[in-house]
Amino acid sequence: MQIRDLPHPDPGVPDVRTGGRFLVWLYRRQLGGQFKAMAWGLVHTGAVASFPVPVGIAVQAVADRSGAGLALAGGLMVVLGVLVSVGDTMLHRAAVTNWITAVARIQQLLARKTAELGSALTRRVAAGEVVAVSTGDLEKIGWFVEAISRFSAAALTTVGVCVALVIYQPTLGVVVAIGVPVLALAVLPLLPRATRRADEQREKAGRATELASDTVAGLRVLRGIGGEELFLGRYRTASQDVRKAAVRSARMWSLISAVQVALPGLLLIVVVWYGARLALDGRIEIGALVTMYSAVTFLLYPLQHFEEIAQAYSFSRPSAKRAARVLALSRPADGRITDHAPLQGDLYDPATGLLAPAGRLTAVVCGDPDAAGRLAERLGGHPASEPDERDERDERGECAAGGPGEANSASHSADRADAGEATASRTGGAGDPGNATGEGGEKDCGEAAADAAAPTLAPLPSVELGGTPLDDVPRDAARQAVLVQDKDPVLLSGTLHELFDVPSSGAVTAEQALAAAQCDDVLAALTQSGTDGSGDPMHSRITERGRSLSGGQRQRLALARSLVTDPEVLVLDEPTSAVDSHTEARIADGLHALRDGRTTVVLTSSPLVLDRADQVVFLPYGEVTAVGPHRDLLRTCPAYLSVVTRETDEERARKQTADASVPRKDPQEDPGEGLPAGPRDGAQDTSHEASADIPRDTGSATPPHARVGALDSIEETA
Template sequence: MDGQLKSLAWGLLHFLSVSALPFCVGVAVQAVVDRSGAHLALAGGLLALCCAGNAVGELFLHRTSITNWITAAARVQQVLARKTAHLGSALTQRVAAGEVVAVSTGDVEKIGWFVEAWSRFTAAAVTIVVVCAGLVVYQPALGVVVAVGLPVLAIAVLPLLPRATRRADFQREKAGRATELASDTVAGLRVLRGIGGEELFLDRYRRASQEVRRAAVRSARMWAVISAIQVLLPGLLLITVVWYGVHLAREGRVTVGELVAVYSSIMILTYPLRHFEEIAMAYSFSRPSARRAAGVLSLERVTDTDGSRDGSEVPSGDLYDPATGLLAPTGRFTAVVCGDPDAAGRLAERLGGHASEEGTPVLLGGVPLDELPLDSARTAVLVQDKDPVLLSGTLRELLDVPRSGDIGAEEALAAAQCEDVLAALLQGSLDAQDPMDARITERGRSLSGGQRQRLALARSLITDPDVLVLDEPTSAVDSHTEARIAEGVRNLRSGRTTVVFTSSPLLLDRAERVVLVHEGEVTAVGVHRELVHAEPRYRAVVTRETEEDTAPNNASGKGAALNSALDNSARDKGTSLKDVLKELEEIEESA
């Protein structure tokens, strides 16, 4: 509101200064006719004053209106960012990722445009009212014609606005679909290339972009008609005033100076009248954008409550999911095996309170996570999904996250086996002497998948939450590094509750408790060495073994170990045959 009032004040100074110029010209013309030097000097002084007011008003009107635009767009983006953080992973389950991108980029710009246009429109509207009143007082005969004609000009295009708005909405819908398609295509480009579907999706985007072009042309035609009307009607009003003014001048009812002043006023008033067309366009284009933004902002977490429970009391104890029967005892390292990776991801999110189903809330120490404020729930339980994101900045900034303070950066990086990552960051930096000051590119693109995964794991470890849920934290690293990570995480998280979703035997063998979830229910609980021999479904997931490969002798165990070792070693093409054989010897000795 403060910005709008400033824009109104500076806009009035600008528009009224511009609108006063015709009166000054009229005084000057009449002074020449009357051969009055004093009146001519007065007209010159008034002209200088109006020009100064015009320059100052235009300068600060532009500054304040653009500030209003940027402020409105930035605040909408901030609110959207808070909502995104509040919803977490539930957002992309309810809204397409491309739509979120469209709302947070193009839509906020259009909303800001309307706020900026409104700043100018209010000043223009008040100026027109003031000038019309002044003309009626200055020259009633001509002023009444102008006072009646200008409102007609302002509302003449109103019948066309609904059609223009519908076409703008249709164009915005098509553009939104094209943006969503482009975003989803870029996000899955690697997969599309792998299955040969790149050209198919590119053809879809070409068709979508052509639909956007056709919709934009139809919308532009309607706005061209509105612009033509905005030019035609003021011209007709000007002709009418000149014709009537000449008639009155012949009769001696108006002076030449008054006729020039009224004529010039109409010419000048076409300038503020343009802002009526601008506000109409801004409204038409920003309305669907505002509707989309409001749709995202209206989303709520399924588990949102009134926050009646005291947020300062963070519960502790066993983590239990009644929907599946999964129990993670407090202070223990629990591994969860789930044959469906997507189901594992959904279960990991549910354990963090992000997507709990109604009627089956996850319990922490007997307290439903749904009843906790979001900040308290995230303080108690931290979930790292299988595709963590690294933001650009220094490593120190990456690890600058809310933490307990009990675990330092060195300990977290060491547990996540990030020695080679630190060396790579330092080598790729031009001026950093400390790896913590080395910069990470956007999404860590300069690092390998395994390096990014280990940095994300270190970031999770340094927070030291009461409950840490990891979804496939070592899927992109080689087997030897994976074994060291498993040992490091277990030692660092000693006494803390840790839940790891994985099918890696190396992680499972170091877990204190292993749970098999099959078709949404817990079907077996034990330790890895027991389950791999006693539970066929567990063995099928962990060793990739089919029923035909299962044999009732010890060979099955060694075959499972062989398959597991080869499978894990194959993750990293750099693993040598010597390393594979060494790992097999270790597994045989432990068996």
């Protein structure tokens, strides 16, 4: 494998049982490159090791006054010099190629794992650990892969030199052959302590990096509450801990380096002293003594590679362990049904009773953003972390979806399925939505916690599309049929044209999607900031994660990208949470028009979006409790009214008290009876949907009754 051949056609399936097995698997995947590097290493170190031979011949030729001997020595030195130069150059080239190809293989594996897990990756592994694996850990693993070939060549050359010395001068050769292994193994007792200190340093560095990233991410909030100095002080303390750990680690590695220098020096002294006595006794010639001295001096060079491989392994082992832990994460990819019919039809979730009719825009109100995110992931099929989430709810023993029923719903999937079928029958027939309001899961938290503590948790049933369970079909087929956009979509760096270069049906153009997502101001801003001079916003570049754009602009571009794909089912989780009310109303109209005839599910609590949906499903505690048009639910479902208008418990209690003290009128006498009442005592709602006339980022607030009135005026204007 050459660098020009990257990326790898297939990075393979790694052995992630342990970090050591992962390193072995990585080495075996590039045996050809390793043998090539080792061959050039043998040329290099063998030439260096052979230099004592011409040196000894030259010294002996001077002693014997032999011109032919000097010429021979000179010729050998020239040849060995060329071999040293060529071997070192090619060794470096081959070793670096191994380094780059190994790192590229791991990067491809990490990218494949990220695409497989999606947003569930950061819920299973800390974001700081993912960053550490994809940056510093790759460098350490690459260093070990690169050092293996040099170490192998040095070890083979050392063995060859020792054998040659024993044959050439058995008396001195035996001393060298015994001393070199002792020198190589002398540092082994120090390696465990050095490794522990290095692990401690990396652990503290990882904590400091995670603390820094969290601080930067929440810097605006920290400044608002006056906690900036507190977190900066914590980071200073963590940074000093990293410095002290690094000094402790460096001291141990310095001791190892000192041992690697001192012991070979002692061996050299012993060989020179013993060889000098042999020369004085006439048992060896002066040229042989010089050859032995030069050979022992050379052996100091491969011992450096022994130290390097020890350091590389000590640093790469925990890095490989972290990489293997990330790569070991998995989610089901294959389904038991391969010859399934085209995935189309109604989208039905047996666990919650949610039914999204084919070709219609269905809005879902959960009341809890986390519950909405989990539901959106389920609707896409093959949920990545559902067991983990159920375990977390079991450990907490608390209500997960803003109310008590979520824990109960996590424990009894069969009950949810029965309730879901009953709800589906109501939504599929001519039932009155008001009949679905009364009992939908109003349980207290104690009962929910008891249900959550059940000893066994049955797996949740799969979401069905047209009667086919999505978990039973291959994951790629499920993703092709159902596209899920979470509440925090990511924009990759590149041009706007590249952003919309995604797999799609071709029925929706980028222009249509941008218009539906109300991206006119985004296109104007990109045109002004464009540097290519073409004036075409599609050629304007977007920075990493769209940081040059506002939150609302990023959200609208992500929505337009999802609309371009034109999937059979589109699931959107809070797609308009960062835009103002006027833009939100136009986006809702554009979304309804562009997705006409396609199944669309929007998880939101915005009245502007809910008012334009074909049907609204109220799902507060993990179970469907009401289905119908937005305005009907406002009149017939008090719980739905509280969620949509952000009514607090205190406001609800005051309203119930006031309602109890005022005689109820006949609805026929007062047509306004049953409409939502605003907060008493001047209380105001501060949600982001507060006003249809004031942008959300102004911080303004509007009472719920004014917001409902705005809805009426918008409908009349339309």
